[in-house]
Amino acid sequence: MTPNLWPPAKKTTIILLLWRGEQQRIAHMNEDLSNEPNCAAYFECSSHSRRTGAVDVSSVLQSIGTQLTKRFPNLVLPHVSTLTMLSASDCIEHLVHLPLHSLPPTAQVMFIAIDGLPENLFDFAISNSWYFVNQLDRALSCGLLSPTNVPSSSKDLLDDLIASLPLRLPIYVLLVKASRNAPSLTNLITAAQLATNEEWSIVEREIRSVAKVCAEQEDPFTLYGEWDELPGDLAHCHSAWAQFYKMKRQRTAQDVVELAYHLAHSNAPTLDALHILRSVRAGELVLQCPVLDTSTTTLLTKAGATLSPNKQKDFVYLCAIGDVEEMKKCEGVTLDEWSMGIVAAAARGHIEACRWIITHKPAMGTEVTQNGQWNALRSAACNGHVHLLQMLIQYGCSVDECGLGGRTALRATAWAGYENAVRELLAAGANVEKRDSEERTPLMAAAFMNFPNVCRLLIERGARVESVDSAGATALHLALSNGSNTKNHEQVVKLLLGENADVNICDMNGRNCLHLAAYHNNAQLKLILDRVHSVDAQDSLGRTALMLAASQGRNEAIQLLVDHGSNIDWIDLHGRTALQLAAIHSHLDTVNVLVSLGADEAHKDNEGALALHYAVSHDDPQLVKALANDITLNATDRIGNTSLIVACQNGSRMVVDELIQMGADVNIQTLEGNTALRIAALTGNTQIVHSLLPHVSDNLQSDCDGTSLLHSLLINRQTSMSRLLIESGIVDLLAVDSHCRSITHIVATTNDVTSAEMLHCYCSNQLTFEEKDEDGRSPLLTAVWSGHTRxxxxxxxxTGVNPNSVDNQVFIKNGHL
Incomplete structure (x- = not known):
């Protein structure tokens, strides 16, 4: 099964891989995924949980969130209760998507892996997933893109797909957009015919090919993700749909309304539209309320349709626009509508609307909306409406009232940066240390959002700079973690440091302010360095500030840290140094800086890998040059991989050629018996095989089980690669495996006539197809015993083999043919 792929925000290159089923595992990853340099987070459902479906959203997201915050020091994830995660449909959006969007772009594609996800959570994750890699997976499956040329953004991916799909793709997508509801496949093809004047069979074929990439489902045709945002003029498509509804033989009242909708949004002259509507008896309609939108309702009434005057106004909408007179006319307003109405009015600063609601419903001053998050005071504060705040406070609204999230009006306006609103609430006695559900104070909110004046106001009124949230972060942690590089950000950090913020406090990930400042190369790094107890303090992953700076390519920070005595070869819990982290993240300049400062290129981590092993995974020969020398070039990791073998696994011919030119030994075997040539051939990389062949000395290339490379290729039915090796002349055609089976026995066992024809064509002068295995069986006997008739x-x-051949048992399986 192909894994489903889940991408994050477009700014980052982090993707989510979801596997379903007991046996699904990430291919080519023999190591623990937590040690994979490109793995940002990993969650494996237990066997019991996969069988029972007992893993819930809370368990998955809490585990993934914890790992992400350890991997990315500047990532701030909200703390949400288990109950909220189980009940909120947008928890993935807020817990993972939005926080990841705040990260700077990663130097290479990284992934989050969830293995063995139960069916109930798989559907949930996909319904909340992002767009990019799902589309990439579809495009690769349809052969529209090459796996070696993957676009780096959603825009590039869309551009590539548009170029690969039928030329009329925009018309088909815009037709779906113009249709108010997802059209059936038959209706879409009919409308497309009307829009393109093309034959039905051609339109159907093209739409079905488009559906494989662009549709969430084909029938009804539902656009997937950002295809719904494809720009274009819909007027022509509305005309096609209008013609479709006009041509229908058995029209319902709903069909007439749909016809009016499309006419109203097409370029049809009004008189022509009215003539069409009257011809389908639209004047006989009686509308109990406005339909679809204003233009449709207006066109229908002009065509003679009757609009019933007894229509109920939308109370919340009237509150949002501040129309008090119309609000007074509303009847039967529910409690939820009252509470939503005052929040809507407060958000837009409509004082009189709020005053009228509180006068008639005094409890609405503190009533929290149905979702448990908003009240009128907080809504006004978040939007900076000072006069409305004053009025609500005068009417007795509690300044510290908060919803389920624990966010007060002061916390809301501090987050939004409205100084005057902050002053008003402080003057009214708002609790400056009131904490939300994440234990964050208004000062933390203002610091994270880079509002120095608001921070100063709060500190003057007693806000404590040393307070920590539920993740152990202070206001200074949060300010440093947002990664900004603005004047306001610098002022906030300076202000907090000037208030003697403790830079040595560690958050739940073991990171102090030096870790974060080095990670982002903060302008106040030197000042923080002068205050820390240890320049080489390690976080929960064992990483120092220098390592974090190296992982992000912060060369200035690296030099400053080294000048202050940081150990350049300190190792983390995985045994990796700053140099290895720089290589993992493909920071060439940083690698050069660290090497020039004396970093040990020959250091091996817990997996026995050097920095060079990680460098070759990137398509950057210069990075390889910076780390390759006589010691590192042929060094092996824990399972015997050299950097050349790893490069072959990753498929970069430029890197392979560079390593060979530098003297890499192509004949070294891993503990499993793999060589660079075996890896390249078995993965089908013809270009790398051509680079390796002139340097190969072993013509068997056997693995630890004694199976030659040619045997392995034929077992995998890789006929083309087998032919390439045979034509090169380096393979021994008469070689046998540990059971004395020749390559002719292999094609007989696999029933592979194509490979057998190739062997007969290219090797008939050496192969007789009468070879015997250890049981004395010829290829013919092997085929008969296996039941392979072809x-x-x-x-x-x-081949003219002897049909009377016998094995060591002097027995032929009679009657099988």
Missing amino acids: IALFLLST
């Missing part, structure tokens, strides 16, 4: 007939009719 290959047996080929051997008899083409």
